[in-house]
Amino acid sequence: MAATAHFMLQFRLEDKKLLPNPFGRVVGDPLEDSIDVQEINREAFDACRRLIEDVKSQRGSGAITLFGDAGTGKTHLLGRVRRWLETTPESLFVAVRMDTSARMLWRHLRRSLADALLRADASGRRAIDRLLRARRNTVEHLPERDLAIVLENLVDGKHVRDSAAWLRGQELPETALDRMELAGPGPEENQEVASRNAVVSLCSLIEPGVVVFCLDQWEALQSFASDTEGLFASGQAVSFLHDPPLRNVCIICCVQSGFMPRLETVLDEAIRHRLLSRRQGIHPLDWDQARRLISARLDEVQALSEIRRGNGNLLWPLAEAPIRQVFTANAAPARRVISRCKDLFDLWRCGEEAPEKTLDAFLESMLEERIQRVDPADAEAAVRNGLPLLLHSMAAAPGAGGGAFDFSLRGGRQRIAVCNQANARSLLARLQKIDEAFRPGEGQSILLLRDARLPIGAKAEKTRQRLKSIEDKGGRLVAISQEAVEALAALRRLLADAQSGDLAYRGDPVPASSVEQWIAGHLPSSVESLVSALEVANPLSPRLADLVSQRKIVSVEEAARALEARSEEVESCARRDPRLFGFLGGGTPAVFQVVERVDSAATE
Numbered sequence: 001m002a003a004t005a006h007f008m009l010q011f012r013l014e015d016k017k018l019l020p021n022p023f024g025r026v027v028g029d030p031l032e033d034s035i036d037v038q039e040i041n042r043e044a045f046d047a048c049r050r051l052i053e054d055v056k057s058q059r060g061s062g063a064i065t066l067f068g069d070a071g072t073g074k075t076h077l078l079g080r081v082r083r084w085l086e087t088t089p090e091s092l093f094v095a096v097r098m099d100t101s102a103r104m105l106w107r108h109l110r111r112s113l114a115d116a117l118l119r120a121d122a123s124g125r126r127a128i129d130r131l132l133r134a135r136r137n138t139v140e141h142l143p144e145r146d147l148a149i150v151l152e153n154l155v156d157g158k159h160v161r162d163s164a165a166w167l168r169g170q171e172l173p174e175t176a177l178d179r180m181e182l183a184g185p186g187p188e189e190n191q192e193v194a195s196r197n198a199v200v201s202l203c204s205l206i207e208p209g210v211v212v213f214c215l216d217q218w219e220a221l222q223s224f225a226s227d228t229e230g231l232f233a234s235g236q237a238v239s240f241l242h243d244p245p246l247r248n249v250c251i252i253c254c255v256q257s258g259f260m261p262r263l264e265t266v267l268d269e270a271i272r273h274r275l276l277s278r279r280q281g282i283h284p285l286d287w288d289q290a291r292r293l294i295s296a297r298l299d300e301v302q303a304l305s306e307i308r309r310g311n312g313n314l315l316w317p318l319a320e321a322p323i324r325q326v327f328t329a330n331a332a333p334a335r336r337v338i339s340r341c342k343d344l345f346d347l348w349r350c351g352e353e354a355p356e357k358t359l360d361a362f363l364e365s366m367l368e369e370r371i372q373r374v375d376p377a378d379a380e381a382a383v384r385n386g387l388p389l390l391l392h393s394m395a396a397a398p399g400a401g402g403g404a405f406d407f408s409l410r411g412g413r414q415r416i417a418v419c420n421q422a423n424a425r426s427l428l429a430r431l432q433k434i435d436e437a438f439r440p441g442e443g444q445s446i447l448l449l450r451d452a453r454l455p456i457g458a459k460a461e462k463t464r465q466r467l468k469s470i471e472d473k474g475g476r477l478v479a480i481s482q483e484a485v486e487a488l489a490a491l492r493r494l495l496a497d498a499q500s501g502d503l504a505y506r507g508d509p510v511p512a513s514s515v516e517q518w519i520a521g522h523l524p525s526s527v528e529s530l531v532s533a534l535e536v537a538n539p540l541s542p543r544l545a546d547l548v549s550q551r552k553i554v555s556v557e558e559a560a561r562a563l564e565a566r567s568e569e570v571e572s573c574a575r576r577d578p579r580l581f582g583f584l585g586g587g588t589p590a591v592f593q594v595v596e597r598v599d600s601a602a603t604e
Contacts (some may be wrong), residue, residue: 003573007538016349019304022297023342027575029096030078030214030560035300037292040334042283043079047280048081048252052091055250056210056321063251063275067260068282070501070509071335074254077282078214090209092116092127097222099496103192103231103383103406107169109213109237110195113202114167118154119593128154130425131206139291148184151205169195170377183425187433196237200246207248213241216254218263219512220496226396228266235271242274256501261478284331287324291315293334294323294341317348321441326507339507362505363494363518370490379451380420386488387416387449387497390527393520396536404430404437405446406437409536415446416534419477424460431466438473445474447533452479478533483526491519521568523575525536540565540573544591545580553592 038045044066051064068076082093094116100108116129132139133155142148146166151165160174171185186194203211215238221230241249245466253275266271276336285293289595295314299305308316322344326336346354357365374382384406391398391409399408400414407416417434421427431448439444448470454461467477497503498515523531543563548554556574567589574581574591582592 005129013284017351019301021342021345022301023338023345030075030082036080036295037289039292040289041073041282044077044280044282045080049084051278052210052212052250055171055248056208057209059247059250061246063238063242063253064278064280065253065255065257065276066280066282067257069257069333069335069502072284073334074280075216075502076284078254081212081214085212090131092206092211094211094213096213097220098215098217098234099385099492100297101223104197104381104384105233105237106192106199110169110199118164118448131209135205147198147201149180149182164412165377171426173422174424177562185423187429191365201350203246203249206512210248210250212250212252212253214378217496217500217502218253218255219259219499220500224392231263231266235267238275239271245482246593259454284333285337286330287327290332290337294386300464318344322552328489335504336507339504340496359505360518361513363390364522366503367490370493371486373484374489376451376453377422382485382489383449383480384420386492389492390488391536393516393523394536395530404433413444417446417448419448419450420456424463428463428466431470435466435469437472438475440474446470448475448477449480450477451485452481480530481526484530487526489526517566519567521571523572540569546574548581553590556589556591559591
C-alpha cells in the first residue's frame with residue numbers, strides 16, 4: 001500500500017504533465033471513436049439494431065431518424081452501430097456528413113459509399129474484398145460495363161488508384177480511361193444520374209448483405225437560413241434508397257431536436273412518412289452515466305489505468321463537485337461533461353487550466369484545423385458547396401444559375417459556371433454548352449471558375465476556341481488557387497459543424513449565426529483574389545468611405561455604431577477593398593483613409 005502511494009506521488013510530481021488528455025476529443029467521429037458505454041442511449045442503439053435486423057430478415061429497406069439536443073451523442077452512437085456491424089456478416093457501414101448541396105448530392109453519396117468499400121479494417125482487408133470477391137460472377141455480368149471493369153480491377157489489384165478514383169466519381173484523364181478501356185464521362189448534367197445509378201448497382205451487389213447509410217448533420221444541407229433545396233433533394237434521395245428495387249438499405253438520419261419542425265415543413269408527406277415515421281430520441285446523461293463515461297475515458301490512458309485499478313473512486317484524479325456543476329436536474333449533454341473534464345484534467349496535470357481562447361481565436365483555430373488538402377478532382381464540390389457561403393458572407397445572395405450556369409448575381413446580370421472537368425472531352429462539351437447558352441445583354445457577364453492545377457493544354461485548340469468565343473462575349477476564366485479551394489472547403493465544414501451543433505466552445509454549441517458573422521470579418525487571405533474576381537459590391541462600402549473621409553481614421557467599433565452595422569461587417573468591408581481603406585489590426589482594430597503616395601523622384 002505504501003509502495004503504491006509512493007509510486008502515485010512520483011507519478012504526480014514527474015510524469016503527469018506528459019500524460020495525454022483523455023478528454024481532448026470533444027466531438028465524436030463514428031469512424032474513429034472506440035470508447036463506449038453501452039448503457040448510454042441504449043434505447044436508441046437497440047432501435048437502430050432492430051431496424052437493421054428487420055431490413056435483413058424482411059428484405060425491405062427502411063429508415064430511422066435519431067433526434068436530440070446538440071452534444072447529446074448522436075454521432076457517437078453511430079460509432080457504436082459501426083462497431084456492432086463489424087461483427088455482422090455481409091454488412092457495410094457508410095458514414096455520410098451531409099455538408100453538400102442539392103446539385104452534388106448523389107455524387108456525395110457515391111463518394112461516401114466508395115470510401116466505405118475501399119476502407120481497410122484493422123487487419124488491412126478492405127470491405128470491397130470481403131463483400132464482392134464471393135460475388136465475382138455477379139460482377140462480371142453487370143449491365144454497367146464500366147462499373148464491372150472497375151470492380152474487377154479493384155478486387156484483382158489492377159489499376160488500383162485510377163479505379164478507386166473512378167468508383168468515387170472522380171473524372172479521369174483520357175489516357176487513364178483508354179488504358180482501362182472505359183468510356184468517357186457523359187454530359188455534366190448527367191453526372192448526378194450516373195452517380196445515383198452507381199449507388200443503386202453497388203447496393204444491389206451487396207444484397208443480401210445490408211448497406212447502412214448513416215446520414216449525419218442534416219442541418220448542414222442549408223448553405224443559409226432560407227435554403228431548402230438541399231433538404232428537399234435529400235428527402236427525395238432517401239425515398240429512392242428506401243423503395244424498390246433496393247431491398248437491403250438501412251438509413252439512419254441524425255437531426256437536432258430543434259430542426260425536426262423544419263424537416264416536417266419542407267418535406268412532402270410521402271417523404272416524411274419514410275424518414276420520420278420511425279424515430280428515436282437521444283437523451284442527455286444522468287450522473288451515473290456520466291461517471292461511467294468519465295471512468296472509461298480515464299482508463300484509456302494506460303498509465304492512469306494501472307493506478308486507478310482497484311481504486312474505488314471512478315472519477316480519480318478528477319473531483320466530483322466541479323463536474324456536477326454542469327448538471328441541471330440530474331441531466332447534462334455528454335459534450336458539456338467532456339469539456340468540463342478536459343479543463344479539470346489540465347488543471348490536475350499542469351497545476352493550471354489551459355488558457356481560454358477568445359471566441360475569435362477559437363474559430364480561427366477551428367478553421368485552420370479544417371483546412372485539408374483537396375485534390376483537383378474534388379475541387380468542383382468544394383467550390384460549388386463553399387461559394388454560396390462566401391457570397392452570403394459578402395451580403396451578396398446568389399441566385400440559381402439555371403441551365404449551363406451554377407449561380408447568378410446581381411439579378412442575373414452576372415453568371416457563374418464551375419468548369420473543373422479533368423477530362424478534355426467533357427471540358428470541351430461543358431464550354432460548348434455555356435457558349436451556346438450565353439447570350440449576354442447590356443451589362444451582363446460570366447465567370448468561368450477552374451482549379452489552377454488543371455491548366456488547359458496548348459494543343460487543346462477547340463477548347464481554346466470556345467474560351468475565346470465566351471471571352472469575346474464578356475466572359476472571363478478565373479483560376480482558383482489550391483489554397484482558395486481548400487479555404488472554401490474548410491469554411492463550409494466550419495459552418496456545417498456549427499449548423500449541426502458539433503462546433504462547441506467551452507462545452508456549448510456555437511450558433512451558426514455567430515460563425516457566419518465571424519466569417520464575414522475574417523475571410524482567409526487565400527480567397528481574396530476570388531473575391532476580387534467576383535466584383536461583389538459591399539453595400540456598406542460607400543457609407544464607410546464617407547465616414548473615413550471625414551474622420552481619416554476611426555476604430556471598427558466606432559464605425560459600426562455610426563453605421564448601425566456589426567463590427568464584423570465593417571472589418572470585412574475594409575479588408576475587401578484595400579484601394580479605399582487601410583486596416584489596422586490589434587487590440588483596437590481601426591479603419592483609415594488611404595492616401596495616394598506621391599513618388600518624389602517622379603516629380604523632381
